[in-house]
Amino acid sequence: MSRKFYFAEIANTETQTFDNSLEHFHKAGISGTIRENIQNSIDAKLPGSMDPVEVSILMTEVQKSIIPGIDEIEEHIHSLEGGNSYTQETIDHMRESLNTDTVDVLIFEDSNTKGLSGANQIDAKTTYNTFAYKKGVHFTEQDEKIETIRGGSHGVGKIANNAASDLHLMFFSNHDEEGNLHIGGTTQLIEHQMEDSSYRSTGYFSDFNEKNQYVPYINEDFDPIFEKKSRGLKIVIPFLRKSHKNISGMIQSVCDNFFLAILEGKLIVTISDEENLVEINQITIQELIHNSEYYPQNLSNIQEIKKVFTPLYIENYLTNEPIKIEVSSNVKHFSFDLYFMYNESIKTGRVGIVRSMGMKIVDYKVPSYIRRPFNAVLIGGPKEDQYLKTLENEAHTDLSADALRDPASKKDAKKFLKNLNKVIIEKIDEEWERLNPSDGKIDTSDLLYEKEITFQSKLNEMSEKIELAQGKQIRKKKERRNGGTREGTGNGTLPKKQKTRRPRKLKPDSDNQEVSATLLLSNEVVNRMVLNNQEIIHFHLNNISDIPKDGLVNLSFRVVDGEGKEYENEFNLKEAYSGIIDGASNIQYEFDQFKISDVHIVASTIQLVLTKKNNRSDALKFIYKLEVLR
Structure with missing residues (x-):
């Protein structure tokens, strides 16, 4: 049976550049891919289960020949023509990447998760159809409470897996609640012509029926790396980018983005290759943040922590009781737990804003306080999560009002962020005052006397007495001479030599x-x-x-x-x-x-x-x- 990638035919090509989201996730590196996949796994946790979500990340090598549809992918890539130099450079790199017999592969596999449902419901909006065939679409849970606390919101996160591949290629294997086994995948190219036809940029690893509907392939007779024996989802990314082959970077990324989920026992992650295996859980994460292999700047040299703040966040969360704070916008009121630490050894202050599901959103900078010696972790509840989603960018790494189009919503968001800054600044100032109390009023009489004497001596130096009638005296400014000529006469003043400045x-x-x-x-x-x-x-x-x-x-x-x-x-x-x-x-x-x-x-x-x-x-x-x- 021939199983192929399907590229929809179009009348002619118009767009000859790659999807902008690919470049965004390229810049995020391996962290963006890990963040999106683990977030999706936490969102898909089995309802009612008290066990943690488990995610296995494996980096390995396979023969290129075992990758489904690879000959077809090669044919399409060799037909691409870039619309600009950057696009053509990417295409050239893709073609060069194909010149190999062995391929680096990154595999994510989760358990204690639901997997994708509704693969056999071809006409319905299901999690399978949304994940497999849609871009920019976020599947909405019917249970509003579950939907509110989920991490995803933009529907573009899955493209992070394509961005991790030199061919923008990914596969997924699904095991659903009914025991159905399906396999799908995508490749993100550009609109292109091949032979006498024009094609869209996205290719789907899927069958296609007589009604022009996608029909998923049954997962059988594929290489074992594509097997998914337990319920859940497996992601397979062939042609892994060389810049992503970094076990230490993967470990740090997991800890940086999901330290709260791990500390609360909601998540366990295993990372391995042929030589290493590291499990990240409630206990080991506390050891990893002290390991200079993963965190060269850690609690042993706290003054050097200036970019990666995870050791401080974890220490803060584990040692301090939360402070309840209220933050309002123009129309809404929100409540957060603030874990706060003030330490003069800290050189760079940040607020780790974290979703209640356990994912850090951003290392937030408090305006004008980025060099204050504090650290904070801010955690809300479902209501706060829902509002923060509206302020997030598509990669969930920044909070801003800029993305909002509605003027009232944008104004409301600016008010919220302003008040959030105000509350945190008040806490920072309060701690500074507590640790640096003033000793009362300062006696300034000597200072004023010194000021008066200094002023009088300068006045005497710059002026001379003149006798007036009836014995009165006044002081007149001395006329300074320069080269025998009085200043202020309008002539004879020697210009200063201008020095060559050396920045x-x-x-x-x-x-x-x-x-x-x-x-x-x-x-x-x-x-x-x-x-x-x-x-x-x-x-x-x-x-x-x-x-x-x-x-x-x-x-x-x-x-x-x-x-x-x-x-x-x-x-x-x-x-x-x-x-x-x-x-x-x-x-x-x-x-x-x-x-x-x-x-x-x-x-x-x-x-x-x-x-x-x-x-x-x-x-x-x-x-x-x-x-x-x-």
């Missing part, structure tokens, strides 16, 4: 041929004015040898903390500003999270006007990185 110069990036020099500008060349809804920044770049009088540069902001330490990629321009223009020409500048591109230097001057979204930048000190473009 800090960074090592050039050999891979970036567009940049001729990278400099960190000193504060003396920058004038910054902060207004209610704008910032105005002028850069005076004359007499800096590596910067032309007229040209183009890229500009980045580095945050400087109270100790003078600098942090790159810490301040998000997109979150802080809605627009940036040239103050002289009104040119609108393009900018991403951390860089303003193609900024004009005119007569050794840059003038920027930045429209603020919020006041996050007001209390921050910056140093500016400037890339001179060739």
Whole structure:
């Protein structure tokens, strides 16, 4: 029996680029794939079961020949034509990846889960049909309580498995409540022509009946890696990307994203390859966070924890009692448990916001408090989970009001986030005051006396007495002389010699041929004015040898903390500003999270006007990185 991938025919090709979600999950790395699959497994836990969900992750090698439909996949890939250089580069990499006899494979298998239901109900909206054949569709549980606490919401998470494959190829084997065994899969290519026909970008490993409906294949006569003997779901990802072959990264990803589910006994994960086997459970996770192989920055060098905060979150959760906090939007009220820790050894403060099902959403940055010595874990209930879902991006890694379209909802979300920040800031300030109490009033009489004496001596130095009638005296400013000529006469003043300024110069990036020099500008060349809804920044770049009088540069902001330490990629321009223009020409500048591109230097001057979204930048000190473009 021939079992093939089905690509729907279309009249002609229009889109010759890959699905945008693939690039998003490429950037997330192996963490995005692990996060999506384990989240789906927790969501599919057997109702009423007190046992934890178990997920096995196996990395192995297989012969390319055992992969179903691989000859057909090769044929379609060799027919692809990219619409731009990036797409063509991806296609070339796919073709190169096919030149092998053995293939790296990553396998996820869960148990104590429901699996996908309704594979035989071809016309119905079932979990099987939604997972197998739909994109951007989230299956909604009929039980509202179950649906509220589920992790998924956008319906694009399954594409994380395609993104983990060099061929954007994945399979799934399903064992449902009735004992039915089915197998399916997808590959995400681009719209393409092959022979005399045009095809859609997505290929489905599925049969097709006379009514133009997808019909799943029975899972029989396939290689054992595709078998699913117990109820649940197995994901098989062939042609695993080399960047994903990292057992340590997988272990860290599981702990980072699901530490709460593991600590509460809801989840056990086993990760293995031919040489290693690690089980992550309630006990072992506490050992793993102290292991420098997985967490080089841990509780033994707490001051070094600046990017991965899991050791702090776990220590905080296990040692502190939760504080009940209330956070309101304009129309709703929410209740959270806040686990809070204040420790002067902590150099970077974050709030781990966690769903009640046990998945961390985001390492949340409290505006203007990212360098305060605290750590927090925030956990809500079903009502809070439901609201947080509306603020999440599709990868469940960020909270923002930006994705909301309805003006009232967006305004409400901004109010919620503002109040959340306020509550956490109050707690941070309260702990600081408790640990650093003031000793009462300070006697300033000596200080005032010193100030008065200093002022009087400066006055005497800069002025001279003049006698008036009736014995009265006044003081007149001394006229300073320069080279025998009095200042203020309008002539004869000798100009100061202008020094060549030498800003800090960074090592050039050999891979970036567009940049001729990278400099960190000193504060003396920058004038910054902060207004209610704008910032105005002028850069005076004359007499800096590596910067032309007229040209183009890229500009980045580095945050400087109270100790003078600098942090790159810490301040998000997109979150802080809605627009940036040239103050002289009104040119609108393009900018991403951390860089303003193609900024004009005119007569050794840059003038920027930045429209603020919020006041996050007001209390921050910056140093500016400037890339001179060739």
